[in-house]
Amino acid sequence: MGQLIAVEGLDGAGKNTLVTELVDRWRRDGLRVWTVTFPRYGESVTADLAAEALHGQHGDLRESVYAMALMFALDRADAADEIRAAVAAHDIVLLDRYVASNAAYNAARLSQEADGEMVEWVREVEFHRFRLPVPDHHVLLGVAPEVALDRAARRAATDATRPRDLYERDTDLQLRVDRVYRQLAQSMWMSPWLSTADGDPAELAQRLLDE
Ligand SMILES: Nc1ncnc2c1ncn2[C@@H]1O[C@H](COP(=O)(O)OP(=O)(O)OP(=O)(O)O)[C@@H](O)[C@H]1O
Numbered sequence: 001m002g003q004l005i006a007v008e009g010l011d012g013a014g015k016n017t018l019v020t021e022l023v024d025r026w027r028r029d030g031l032r033v034w035t036v037t038f039p040r041y042g043e044s045v046t047a048d049l050a051a052e053a054l055h056g057q058h059g060d061l062r063e064s065v066y067a068m069a070l071m072f073a074l075d076r077a078d079a080a081d082e083i084r085a086a087v088a089a090h091d092i093v094l095l096d097r098y099v100a101s102n103a104a105y106n107a108a109r110l111s112q113e114a115d116g117e118m119v120e121w122v123r124e125v126e127f128h129r130f131r132l133p134v135p136d137h138h139v140l141l142g143v144a145p146e147v148a149l150d151r152a153a154r155r156a157a158t159d160a161t162r163p164r165d166l167y168e169r170d171t172d173l174q175l176r177v178d179r180v181y182r183q184l185a186q187s188m189w190m191s192p193w194l195s196t197a198d199g200d201p202a203e204l205a206q207r208l209l210d211e
């Protein structure tokens, strides 16, 4: 059985960059690594509908916090068997965003804290009803919110395929998401959390293997 690791953080924090570096590093070291990014755009209808809602489509769908959370959760529920099979066949399964994204963003949308109703609802729906595997570790890429916001803005300016969505344009929301993420990490929500501010892949790769 491999280790299931979820990488979390704000929009533009650098999760995808970090995950790519960790995967390359571990594969060079001969480890069997499997990875997936959530939302699974292009593979999951509910992921695509949620993204389209965050870019202004589908009427008032985006206004319902619970509906948006459910769309992202259904994407993961559909991938649960694939994740379980990957854990059985690999040394490391690395997830770029997972259930904690739903907890952090939707608690933040409702101005709740990590010990509030939304985080508990996400836990109950995703881990209990949908039976999603619980990560062995979470990694919080906790770069300062202003850095993440700046990276997301620069990416949008240089990559026409990545315009900022509703959440990425909402500075107050990102600040609240950051707060909930730090609370989730502090309380070791669902499993141990490693926090890193700069995402040094060499150091992080070793820390995760040492755990
Ligand atoms: N350590 C870094 N230093 C400077 N720029 C970085 C760093 N890591 C990532 N970036 C840049 O910041 C932008 C966002 O990075 P990336 O796409 O990896 O973030 P992300 O957390 O996966 O974002 P999202 O959740 O919004 O998809 C990219 O343009 C990337 O090249």
Ligand SMILES: Cc1cn([C@H]2C[C@H](O)[C@@H](COP(=O)(O)O)O2)c(=O)[nH]c1=O
Residues within 6 Å of the ligand: 011, 038, 039, 069, 072, 073, 097, 098, 099, 101, 102, 103, 105, 106, 167, 168
């Ligand atoms: C997986 C997931 C994501 N979100 C939020 C986080 C982002 O602002 C958007 C889209 O994700 P991306 O990394 O920018 O592609 O959706 C969420 O609220 N709940 C989730 O489960």
